[in-house]
Amino acid sequence: MNLNIDGKTYFFSEGITLEDISQNFKDMHKAKIVAAKVNNEVVDLSTKIVKDCDIEFIDMSTEEGMKVYRRSLTFVLIKAVKDILPGSKVTIEHSLGKGLYCEIHGSTVNNKIVQTIKNRMKEIIDANYPIVQKYMDKKEALDLFMKEGLKEKVCLFKYSDKDEIPVYYCDDVVDFFYSPCVPSTGYLKLFDLLLYFPGVILLFPEPAKPDVLPTFVDVPKLASIFKEAEEWANILNIGYVSSLNDMIKNGHGRELVLISEALHEKKIASIADHIYQNKMIKLVLIAGPSSSGKTSFVHRLSVQLRVNGLKPLPISLDNYFLPRDKTPKDEFGNYNFETIDALDLELFNDQIIKLMQGEEVELPIFNFKKGVREEKGQIVQLEKNQIILVEGIHGLNERLTRDIPKDSKYRVYISALTQLNLDEHNRISTTETRLLRRIVRDNQFRSSDAEETILMWPSVRKGEENYIFPYQEDADIMFNSSLPYELPVIKRYAEPLLKDIDSDSKAFSVAQELLEVLSYFVPLEDESAIPPNSLIKEFIGGSCLDV
Incomplete structure (x- = not known):
């Protein structure tokens, strides 16, 4: 066979596994190879190659590679618990403090x-047990899952039209994973397991440092949001995707939407009430990663503040950019507009303080085409019942408001912080939820196709990792913008966009994984119950807010 690997053609015998082929290329990778793309589709290294194809190896220095590593490590944890605590069950809950909370x-x-x-x-890792993938007829796989006590997996496939199901074996343990694992446990040398009552934290490396375990940093505020989400799920009576699908199939989609939206509105109202009750607060700062629903949240918070008799004065950080000739550059020589050093911090602090003292100021208006401020700005003065609202990625960074007294400001972190998992062992990352939101929004309002959005996503994520996530625990309060019903709604919009991506595109493998995730959701066709001010409307369209 002639195999195209990294732009060069190599000859290998028919039937050779990707793992065997990878041994010839491991020195060309800066981290351990854990999977591969065959014709742009991510597959296990145990896959046998039987015809000419394009191959790209995936190592742990990539997000795709680290997903494979994490998933496989959870399989080892599941087996270890079965061996040590017979009858006990592991649930993979969510990411927390650079690890997985289980x-x-x-x-x-x-x-x-x-x-x-x-x-x-x-x-288990030292024994190097093979992790074997076997595609089984759907009925045969479901019978096996029921025999093994994996009832949630049986429920997951209740409405699925899949003919075959990938079943994974590790010694005496059977499981289902919707994406590939490593070929054997010996690949998983680097990990740690810590008590985090009432569960554990499973630690693993990060793509940026694939040979080093990160230090676990407790994030109690974020952990409390996950607890809140669990309580909300109990109110809605949905634990996993299967129960969500049952609600929609049984005609309870409208009820699901109304209760989910009411929980959002109640939380936003409580945030506004807290701001109103604390008379010291004059500045509200709102920050969050891409596609968190920040714009809709700001509008809805503004309405609730008005209900309390407060009139918000919105100020955009975008107008405080330094002139282009003073803008910092990144390591590639490009203007870095995402760093906080691209903002005129001195002017921002000076004007906010003057406004809080009742003085009149001329707010700048930045001309992005010219890269300079307009000669004339906007004259404003804070009225007695007014409060300043600032939304931007650096809202939680203390450097932004270094001269402003702590008691005078209130910081809100907003993000899609939780997502229903497929089952006990297959989690859906909130990053994937936000990417789906952005794909739909960019297509609806920014004339960008799904391929363009996916290819741009890594640079967006890099900015979030550098400038947003390190400061999330500094927030006074967190708002979880996730809606339990959103993926059944987004599915209808996102699927055709993802299916349009050609198999030779660099975005194809990500598109296929997102399509796989969406395939497990029953669509919510009737959107009539979704209110016009819903955060989801910011992405699918039809919002009554200026988004």
Whole structure:
């Protein structure tokens, strides 16, 4: 066979596995190879190649590679718990503090038990058990899952039209994962397991430093949001995607939408009430990553502040950019508009303080085409019942408001912080939810196709990692903009856009993974119950707000 690997043609015998081929290329990669793309589709290294194709190896220095590593590591944890605590069940909950928060049901965990599980994981990894993928007929796979006590997986495929299901084996453990794993446990040398009551934190490397374990940093405010989301899920009676699908299929989609939106409105109202009750607050700063619904949130918070008798004065950080000739550049020599050093911090602090003292100021208006401020700005003066609202990526960074007294400001972090998981062991990352939101929005309002948005996403994520996520725990309050029903709604908009991406595109593999995720959701066709001020309307269209 003639195989095109990294732009060069190589000859290999028919039937050779990707793992065997990868041994010839491991020195060309800066991190361990864990999977591969065959004709742009991500597959296991155990895959046998039987005809000419294009191959691209995936290592741990990429996000795609680290997903494979994380997923496989959870399989080892599941096996270790089965070995140490027979009858107990593991649930993979959500990311937390650079790790995965997992719970062990059926046993009370303590430091001693966690250490025992960790030691068993090391033994499993040292034994280098094969992780075998086998495609099974749907009925055969579901019968197997039921026999193994994996009822949630049976429920997940209740409305699926898939004929075959990928089943994974590791020694005596059987499971389903919707994306590839490593070929054997020996690939998973780097990990840690920590007690985080009532569960555990599973630590693994990051793409930027694939050979180093990060230090776990507790994020109690974020953890409380996950707890709140769990309570909301209980109110809605939805634990996993299967129960969400049942609600929609049984005609309860309207009820789901109304309760979800009411919970959002109640939270926004409570934030406004808190701001009103604290008479010291004169400045509200709102920050969050891309496609969090910040614009809709600001409008809805403004309405609730008006209900309390406060009149918001919105100020855009975009107007405080330094002139183009003073804008910092990145390591590639390009203007870096995302760094906080691209803003005129001295002017911003000076004007905010003057406004808070009742003085009249001339707010700048930045001309992005010319790269300079307009000669004339906007004259404003804060009235007695007014409060300043500032929305921007640097809102939580103390440097932005360094001269403003702490008691005078209130910082809000907004993001799609949670997402229903497919089942106990297959989580959907909130990053994927935000990417789907952005794909739909960019197509609806910015004339960008899905391919363009996907290819731009890594640079967006880099900015978030540098300038937003490090400061999220500095927020006074967090708002979770996720809506349990949003993926059943977004599915109808996103699927045709993702299917339009050609198989030779660099965006194809990401598109395929997103399509796979969406395939497990029953669509919510009737959108009549979605209110016009819903955050989801910012992305699908039809919002009554100026978004």
